[in-house]
Amino acid sequence: MRLPVGAPGGKGRSVARTLLRLPLRLARYLLVFLVVLAIATTIAVWVSGDDEFTYSPPDTLVNDVTLMNPTYVSRVIQPTTVEEVVAALQSTTGPVSIGGGRYSQGGQISWPGSLHLDMRRFDKVLALDEARKRITVQAGITWHRIQEQIAPRGLAIRIMQTYSNFTVGGSLSVNVHGRYIGEGPLVRSVESIKLVLADGSVVEASPTTNSELFYGAIGGYGGLGVIVEATLNLTDDTNIERRQDVMPVSEYRQFFARHIRDNREVVFHNADLYPPDFDTARQVSWHRTDKPLTIEDGLIPAGADYSWQPRIADWVGSTDSGKWARRHVIDPLLYVRNPVVRRNREASYDVAELEPESREEFTYGLREYFVPVERFDEFVERMRDIFARHDANVMNVSVRHALPDPGTLLAWARNEVFAFVVYYRQGRTPEEVATVRDWSLEMIDAATALGGAYYPPYQVFESPEQFHAAFPRDQEYFALKARVDPDNRFRNRLLQRIYPGNHEPLEATRSANDNYHRGEAQTFLTVPEWYLVFNPVEYAQYLESGGNPATFPFFSSIDEYWRLYDRVTTIARQSGYPRNGEYLTMLRVIGISTTAEYLVKGAYEGSIGRLFRWSASGEDTAEDQLIARAQRAYADFIFDTAWYEFDFGDWVGRMWGDTRFFGRHFLRKLERRLFFTAEFGIKAGYAKLIGFASRTAYGKNHDRIYLTVTAPADDAELPAGVTMVQAEGREQIVSTLRWGPFTEAAVALARSGYGFRDVSGNHRIVVSTVGPRNAGLVIDGATELFESRLVSNDTQMRRVLLVDVGRLTGVLDALPRMGARLEHIYDY
Numbered sequence: 147m148r149l150p151v152g153a154p155g156g157k158g159r160s161v162a163r164t165l166l167r168l169p170l171r172l173a174r175y176l177l178v179f180l181v182v183l184a185i186a187t188t189i190a191v192w193v194s195g196d197d198e199f200t201y202s203p204p205d206t207l208v209n210d211v212t213l214m215n216p217t218y219v220s221r222v223i224q225p226t227t228v229e230e231v232v233a234a235l236q237s238t239t240g241p242v243s244i245g246g247g248r249y250s251q252g253g254q255i256s257w258p259g260s261l262h263l264d265m266r267r268f269d270k271v272l273a274l275d276e277a278r279k280r281i282t283v284q285a286g287i288t289w290h291r292i293q294e295q296i297a298p299r300g301l302a303i304r305i306m307q308t309y310s311n312f313t314v315g316g317s318l319s320v321n322v323h324g325r326y327i328g329e330g331p332l333v334r335s336v337e338s339i340k341l342v343l344a345d346g347s348v349v350e351a352s353p354t355t356n357s358e359l360f361y362g363a364i365g366g367y368g369g370l371g372v373i374v375e376a377t378l379n380l381t382d383d384t385n386i387e388r389r390q391d392v393m394p395v396s397e398y399r400q401f402f403a404r405h406i407r408d409n410r411e412v413v414f415h416n417a418d419l420y421p422p423d424f425d426t427a428r429q430v431s432w433h434r435t436d437k438p439l440t441i442e443d444g445l446i447p448a449g450a451d452y453s454w455q456p457r458i459a460d461w462v463g464s465t466d467s468g469k470w471a472r473r474h475v476i477d478p479l480l481y482v483r484n485p486v487v488r489r490n491r492e493a494s495y496d497v498a499e500l501e502p503e504s505r506e507e508f509t510y511g512l513r514e515y516f517v518p519v520e521r522f523d524e525f526v527e528r529m530r531d532i533f534a535r536h537d538a539n540v541m542n543v544s545v546r547h548a549l550p551d552p553g554t555l556l557a558w559a560r561n562e563v564f565a566f567v568v569y570y571r572q573g574r575t576p577e578e579v580a581t582v583r584d585w586s587l588e589m590i591d592a593a594t595a596l597g598g599a600y601y602p603p604y605q606v607f608e609s610p611e612q613f614h615a616a617f618p619r620d621q622e623y624f625a626l627k628a629r630v631d632p633d634n635r636f637r638n639r640l641l642q643r644i645y646p647g648n649h650e651p652l653e654a655t656r657s658a659n660d661n662y663h664r665g666e667a668q669t670f671l672t673v674p675e676w677y678l679v680f681n682p683v684e685y686a687q688y689l690e691s692g693g694n695p696a697t698f699p700f701f702s703s704i705d706e707y708w709r710l711y712d713r714v715t716t717i718a719r720q721s722g723y724p725r726n727g728e729y730l731t732m733l734r735v736i737g738i739s740t741t742a743e744y745l746v747k748g749a750y751e752g753s754i755g756r757l758f759r760w761s762a763s764g765e766d767t768a769e770d771q772l773i774a775r776a777q778r779a780y781a782d783f784i785f786d787t788a789w790y791e792f793d794f795g796d797w798v799g800r801m802w803g804d805t806r807f808f809g810r811h812f813l814r815k816l817e818r819r820l821f822f823t824a825e826f827g828i829k830a831g832y833a834k835l836i837g838f839a840s841r842t843a844y845g846k847n848h849d850r851i852y853l854t855v856t857a858p859a860d861d862a863e864l865p866a867g868v869t870m871v872q873a874e875g876r877e878q879i880v881s882t883l884r885w886g887p888f889t890e891a892a893v894a895l896a897r898s899g900y901g902f903r904d905v906s907g908n909h910r911i912v913v914s915t916v917g918p919r920n921a922g923l924v925i926d927g928a929t930e931l932f933e934s935r936l937v938s939n940d941t942q943m944r945r946v947l948l949v950d951v952g953r954l955t956g957v958l959d960a961l962p963r964m965g966a967r968l969e970h971i972y973d974y
């Protein structure tokens with residue numbers, strides 16, 4: 147009797163039972179999978195790795211307060227005398243960058259490969275004339291150090307910023323301003339400066355002597371020379387009392403005109419406009435008073451503890467509720483009293499009160515716009531619209547006032563202006579930087595359209611045209627620079643953008659190519675990913691030489707991966723590179739899946755595999771040999787292609803087609819066959835999944851890398867695999883395939899006598915070498931970052947080096963002489 151399918155008691159019943167059990171079976175597999183994954187994750191997070199690893203970036207890695215502009219310079223000197231500055235300029239010929247307090251935010255202090263003058267030790271008071279209220283200082287001194295000396299004598303600085311951490315030289319070069327009433331740009335309080343020019347000559351400049359240099363160097367962003375000394379006006383330190391009012395922003399201009407502008411009693415004044423509507427202004431003014439002090443300390447001490455302020459700033463910066471609370475709760479409470487303090491105290495704030503715990507993912511920035519006083523309301527209107535459209539994360543806009551500039555070439559106050567100081571929070575991903583760029587550029591256009599300007603010490607986004615619209619005398623400044631710095635030695639990232647002398651044709655090509663520049667952090671971060679190439683190479687070599695898979699150190703390989711991961715992430719963090727969350731997630735995903743794979747493989751090979759190998763008297767079967775060939779093919783393949791493109795299925799087919807089923811050591815043969823089929827079969831499925839995910843998430847990877855090289859001769863021929871993009875004499879932009887082929891191309895270029903100027907716009911690149919365990923490597927232009935074990939070979943050691951791109955040719959040349967083999971050059 148034929149039983150209907152599904153009827154109990156027959157074949158149908160057993161199918162039904164199987165179907166019913168399927169979820170149970172799947173659940174069991176899932177459970178095993180989850181347990182393995184949990185163990186792998188535990189190992190990754192708690193067991194493996196190198197928590198002890200520490201890294202201090204070299205002092206040649208120069209950065210600013212935002213940590214957004216890490217730049218390797220060639221050398222840093224910290225002069226303490228004018229003679230040392232002169233000697234530094236006369237004994238060198240290349241580019242020079244100058245750093246003060248490092249609070250500018252767009253690379254105004256640095257230039258790759260430059261000689262960097264770190265002025266922070268150039269910090270003496272040279273003369274103090276109390277009667278004439280004037281002080282002469284070395285330019286690297288901070289306002290706070292000056293205040294410490296003049297406050298006890300009843301004197302105060304006439305014009306400076308709100309915070310006192312800035313150096314005099316950095317402030318002069320930006321021509322800063324504060325919240326003073328009846329004042330304006332810093333130049334108004336400068337009697338004279340002393341400059342060291344590019345050729346090492348020392349000149350005095352004042353409004354009457356070398357006035358062009360005086361008005362060019364002040365506000366000149368270090369482009370004309372090094373300001374070494376300055377003589378500044380001082381004023382009396384007085385008691386001041388705070389008063390405040392809240393009003394609709396539409397009433398502010400009239401309030402200012404009536405009560406503040408000509409009020410000689412007001413020392414400091416500003417108005418805070420609250421996001422997101424910017425419709426309310428809180429004016430805060432400090433009036434001279436005879437009342438006794440409510441806070442006795444004449445200065446805010448340097449190095450005070452600010453633990454809660456950054457937390458509040460973080461809350462305000464990251465949430466709408468924080469912004470609401472600041473406006474409706476925090477500020478009203480903060481301003482409930484009318485304290486009486488010394489003027490010096492109100493001018494001695496420490497930027498530490500703003501410093502967040504970490505700037506790895508988020509940073510805080512400033513931008514500033516200046517508009518003629520009569521255009522105030524129009525600008526507020528435009529600003530509100532721009533911020534709303536871009537959903538800008540603005541925490542505060544502080545309005546200040548400035549009288550006109552007496553004549554600096556790059557004056558931001560060509561007339562009487564209100565300054566809009568915008569304080570905002572931003573993430574560090576390229577998308578978030580682009581958002582800030584977009585609103586910043588619109589704000590520049592809005593300000594210049596109203597006859598105003600913007601402030602250039604912040605992130606550099608502007609075009610030369612926008613700079614010109616804001617600073618119409620820029621051509622006079624550029625002509626002066628060409629005269630006093632004919633070899634264009636004084637450089638930085640702002641000048642690079644605006645100064646026509648920097649506009650080489652190759653630079654235009656580099657900027658126009660979206661694929662030219664790649665983040666420098668990647669040269670470090672790709673090290674663990676490449677370990678998953680080199681470890682399979684080790685495994686393939688091990689198998690090829692007849693090694694027993696049961697004794698391959700899978701567990702040490704896992705540990706080595708996580709050690710590399712910990713080390714490079716520490717280096718990237720300590721170097722101040724933006725956190726590449728997406729890439730780190732990818733490293734964790736491949737790390738955990740490799741850990742799971744090696745755990746299973748290690749456990750299997752060490753037990754069952756070992757037993758079957760023993761059954762074959764330790765001999766390789768044809769299946770063992772095929773596995774060795776497959777592992778070698780995989781190791782070779784992933785050298786220049788993503789692993790998930792490898793044809794695992796094809797190798798499973800070969801296992802079944804190319805080896806005889808029966809034969810000597812049948813048990814081992816069968817075991818290898820099944821083991822390999824399972825391993826490569828699972829990998830084939832996983833590879834499809836990852837390949838699909840990665841194509842969906844990233845699209846097609848751009849597979850070329852661009853670099854600028856110097857040819858040994860005009861007619862030198864490029865090595866195979868290297869393509870010319872553009873040549874300007876011997877300076878050439880070329881491109882090669884990324885990953886493995888890049889290493890080969892770089893070696894070929896070096897052998898043909900080419901020098902490297904930059905790779906993907908970067909001046910440092912990571913290189914790994916393999917050499918005898920106990921022979922250290924000392925090579926000019928390379929610094930050892932750390933050593934990494936070759937897990938299957940005790941006599942050899944991998945050394946991971948950070949190489950100056952400009953000296954890459956020499957380093958590659960030196961390696962064989964030092965007995966080391968080049969393993970890889972890590973493109974970005």
Ligand SMILES: Cc1cc2nc3c(=O)[nH]c(=O)nc-3n(C[C@H](O)[C@H](O)[C@H](O)COP(=O)(O)OP(=O)(O)OC[C@H]3O[C@@H](n4cnc5c(N)ncnc54)[C@H](O)[C@@H]3O)c2cc1C
Pocket residue numbers: 211243244245246247248249250251254255256265285286306307308309311312313314315316317319320321322323324367368369371372373374497500512603638
């Ligand atoms: C929290 C914060 C608050 C701020 N508040 C204000 C404010 O209230 N008002 C205001 O106007 N600005 C303000 N700024 C901007 C700040 O004033 C400028 O960035 C200023 O340049 C910082 O001084 P610095 O010593 O850090 O200069 P750096 O950033 O070190 O240098 C700035 C520029 O000056 C050049 N330079 C430095 N020293 C010399 C030298 N000796 N000779 C020649 N060139 C030199 C550098 O090459 C660079 O181009 C603020 C910035 C921050 C981060």
